[in-house]
Amino acid sequence: SLSLSSLVAYDAAAAGHDGILLDPTGDLIIKPCTAAEVSFYEASVSAHPEFAELMPTFMGTLSLGVAETPVSKATLPADQTSALPLPNAVLINPIPDDRNPSLEFIKGKKIDSETSIVLENIASPFTKPCILDVKLGARLWDDAVKPEKRAKLDLLAAETTSKSLGFRIAGMRVWRAHEKDFKVYDKLYGRQLTEENVLEGFKAFLGRERGPTNMPVSASLDDAELAALARGLADRVTEIRNVYEKEEIRAYSASLLFVYEGDPVAFRKTLDAATLYRNTPDGVSPDEQSDLNSGEDEEESDEDGAPPRVFDIRLIDFAHATWRPGQGPDENVLHGMRNLEKTLRELVSLLEGAD
Numbered sequence: 001s002l003s004l005s006s007l008v009a010y011d012a013a014a015a016g017h018d019g020i021l022l023d024p025t026g027d028l029i030i031k032p033c034t035a036a037e038v039s040f041y042e043a044s045v046s047a048h049p050e051f052a053e054l055m056p057t058f059m060g061t062l063s064l065g066v067a068e069t070p071v072s073k074a075t076l077p078a079d080q081t082s083a084l085p086l087p088n089a090v091l092i093n094p095i096p097d098d099r100n101p102s103l104e105f106i107k108g109k110k111i112d113s114e115t116s117i118v119l120e121n122i123a124s125p126f127t128k129p130c131i132l133d134v135k136l137g138a139r140l141w142d143d144a145v146k147p148e149k150r151a152k153l154d155l156l157a158a159e160t161t162s163k164s165l166g167f168r169i170a171g172m173r174v175w176r177a178h179e180k181d182f183k184v185y186d187k188l189y190g191r192q193l194t195e196e197n198v199l200e201g202f203k204a205f206l207g208r209e210r211g212p213t214n215m216p217v218s219a220s221l222d223d224a225e226l227a228a229l230a231r232g233l234a235d236r237v238t239e240i241r242n243v244y245e246k247e248e249i250r251a252y253s254a255s256l257l258f259v260y261e262g263d264p265v266a267f268r269k270t271l272d273a274a275t276l277y278r279n280t281p282d283g284v285s286p287d288e289q290s291d292l293n294s295g296e297d298e299e300e301s302d303e304d305g306a307p308p309r310v311f312d313i314r315l316i317d318f319a320h321a322t323w324r325p326g327q328g329p330d331e332n333v334l335h336g337m338r339n340l341e342k343t344l345r346e347l348v349s350l351l352e353g354a355d
């Protein structure tokens with residue numbers, strides 16, 4: 001159950017505002033949000049199931065108050081948490097969730113009206129999650145924005161790949177197995193990339209940033225693994241785009257959040273398990289066949305019986321997103337997705353050539 005008195009600060013966000021919290025298990029993200037974002041999640045979950053699968057699972061909303069007692073850092077890896085200030089939290093609007101029956105929402109006294117959204121933490125299945133936030137669209141503002149903000153965002157788009165390519169790297173964290181740390185690329189890193197060199201950003205995401213001697217530094221995975229990973233990422237963006245093309249949405253400043261397993265041992269273990277899974281009739285993993293009631297070894301497959309994955313990609317950040325029935329596809333976002341696919345295909349060729 002969600003223990004609201006022991007939320008911890010999340011400091012592994014790739015981009016965006018501060019103030020994200022995790023539940024003690026690390027499986028749930030609690031993010032301050034606008035009413036528009038809640039509405040968009042609710043509408044998506046209730047009326048657009050295929051699209052909703054592209055988003056993190058929506059668990060409900062929370063109202064956070066001020067901490068009365070200090071809270072421990074729970075059992076998360078030190079690199080994913082930071083100390084205080086931590087709130088008490090009051091869950092005000094849970095949605096019923098058949099998929100997660102163990103999640104109990106605790107009612108209490110509402111302290112202030114700041115609303116947070118409770119989402120599945122996309123990074124939690126991974127040992128060393130490498131995270132990339134790609135902000136989508138050349139136009140980054142919704143109709144409600146004030147003229148000054150609109151001008152500011154247009155300038156930011158014009159000065160970055162947002163305008164030329166319809167996407168930009170908003171931030172990333174990359175695990176370096178040799179250094180045993182995450183290299184953090186802040187929002188300024190992605191802003192200085194151009195149409196000509198944006199591929200460098202994606203190489204860096206896979207740990208193939210060029211160092212001063214032009215040698216790749218910090219790659220945790222070998223070239224064949226990186227090539228397979230890049231192909232998986234590119235194919236998944238294509239699948240996401242195919243779903244998005246059928247929907248009538250206007251999403252401004254939304255992102256595609258990429259996560260992959262940066263720990264080479266966990267990466268290989270997961271790939272082996274996925275290969276076994278695919279080669280077994282009915283998609284039942286050998287472990288499950290030999291002991292179907294065993295609840296152990298969750299890494300091998302999740303509750304839905306889906307194969308284990310070495311990466312995940314979801315659409316996030318819907319503070320300026322609305323459903324627009326009758327208005328046709330969201331070309332502003334689709335343009336960015338198509339260019340992103342091209343860039344990822346270039347990455348695949350490059351890595352496959354490196355073999």
Ligand code: ADP
Binds near residue numbers: 120257318
């Ligand atoms: P903001 O309005 O602050 O930009 P976002 O929804 O874009 O809010 O979230 C900011 C960052 O938090 C993202 O770049 C990502 O690293 C992290 N994040 C947000 N939602 C999730 C999630 N469901 N799972 C994992 N990480 C998330």
Ligand code: MN
Binds near residue numbers: 015016253255317
């Ligand atoms: Mn964001």
